[in-house]
Structure formats: C-alpha cells, structure tokens
Amino acid sequence: MGLIDLHCHLLPGLDDGSPDLETSLKLAQDAVNDGVSHAVVTPHHLNGRYVNHKQDVLKAATAFQAALKDANIPLTIFAGQEVRLSDRIIPALDADDILFTDADGKYMLLEFPSSEVPNYAKSVIFQLQQRGITPVIVHPERNKQILNKPELLADFLQNGCLTQLTASSYLGTFGKEIEKVTTQFIQAGQGTILASDAHALSHREYELGEGIAKLAKQFGQDVADQYQANAKALINGDLVTMHWRPLKKKKKFLGLF
Ligand SMILES: [Fe+2]
Secondary structure: OOEEEEEEOOOOOOOOOOOOHHHHHHHHHHHHHOOEEEEEEOOEEOOOOOOOOHHHHHHHHHHHHHHHHHOOOOOEEEEOOEEEOOOOHHHHHHOOOOOOOOOOOOEEEEEOOOOOOOOOHHHHHHHHHHOOOEEEEEOHHHOHHHHHOHHHHHHHHHOOOEEEEEHHHHHOOOOHHHHHHHHHHHHOOOOOEEEOOEOOOOOOOOOHHHHHHHHHHHHOHHHHHHHHHHHHHHHHOOOOOOOOOOOOOOOOOOOOO
8 A cells, every 4th residue: 555645636626726627637647646545535624715516526526536437546535624613613514515524424524614623613523523533634734824833733623623633834945934834843753644635736736745754754663653553544534643742942032142
C-alpha cells in the first residue's frame, strides 16, 4: 500500500478544486507519482459557497473511479467531504447528508472559517461528539486566529479532536510563518495526519510524499510511520490515540534593551 491522502479536491467540477475530468485525471496521476495509492476525495460542503450533497459526491466518486480505471491510473478513491463548521451540520447529519473519512461515520473532516475560530466551535464539536463523531480539524495552521495564537489548538485536542496538517504548509509553500507553526505542532505531537488538500492550482504541486519524507528526515521514520498509521486508522474507523504536549510559551520580552 502506498500513501493515504485523506483530504483532496480531485473530483471534477464540484468546488474550487479540479474544474474538469481532464484536470482530475492529471491530478490523480500526480498523486500516484507522489506515492499515493488511496485517497478520500473531499469536496467542500456547507462552506457558504459550495454545497455538495452526500448522494452527489457518492455518484461523482463512482464515476471518477471508473474514469481512473479506464485511464489505467492505480488510485483507489473513497467519497468524503470537507465540512465547514456551522449550525447547518447537525441538521445535515439528521438528513444523512454528511460523509466521513470512514464508512462507519466516526471521523469528520471539519473546517473552521479561515479568519477565526468562531465562539460556537466548541458547542458544535460537543454535539458531534455526543453522536460518537470525532472531528478532525483540517489545516488549523492556516487559520489566522490559530496562527496568531498556536496554543489555541491544544484546547481542541484536550476536547478530543484530531488534526489534519497540510503537507504544503509544512513544506513552506504558504510561507515561513505557516511552516514554522506547522513544525511546532508536529514537534509537540499535535498533528494527527498530513494530507495534500490538493486543488488544481498551478502554484501547488502534489506534495504529500515530500511532506512525509520531510517528517522522516526531521523527526524520524517512527513519526512518519505514525502519521501514515493514523491516516489508515481514520480511513478504517479505528481508534487513534494522541500523545501531545502543550506548546512551549513564547518567552516574554523583558524590555531590558
Ligand atoms: Fe480542502
């Protein structure tokens, strides 16, 4: 088995990911070249701009898997969603309109708005957990409020959430600051998985393989293996245990000079 990518926008024409089948097939080939063998395809859902109903994503994923087979691209895909935190999640669950990383509905990819951590986040997360769902907070390192105050993430880990860090963040594609905070999260054991969050953007390569290789080089093969084992657990609905530490507090400037 190759790498497992739990967050990517490979399905054609559903969101701001791939615009058409040709691009999707190219992205899928990039994924395979990057070492990925299994991917959960996760169009945006309920994010204010895109609504991708469960049944539509399932249909699109079935059609895309057939197209992959025709094109001889050895990538196995599963239908998922990147679900935006909102008060519409609970009604969507009641309407059976949510897809998870696993078939049993245990792990949900949950996206905060990019600018802030809303004050209702904890209440929605609590309601999800009451239903036996563990939220996996996607790319917390790209959220402005968390970027300014990275110790905020620990509150969510403390409450039982998991985290998906984006490979490109770790590799510095979004700048030094995001790379630094991502590295701090990894160092403190606050990352659960790495994923590509691949879109069809010209300035973003498929970087999951490179991200996993950097993990092995910087933190050791055990850590890289753990990230992949966690990804496998999330696709299979198995238990994941985090061993995280709080981030070290920044030293305060004492004003001596
Ligand atoms: Fe995404």
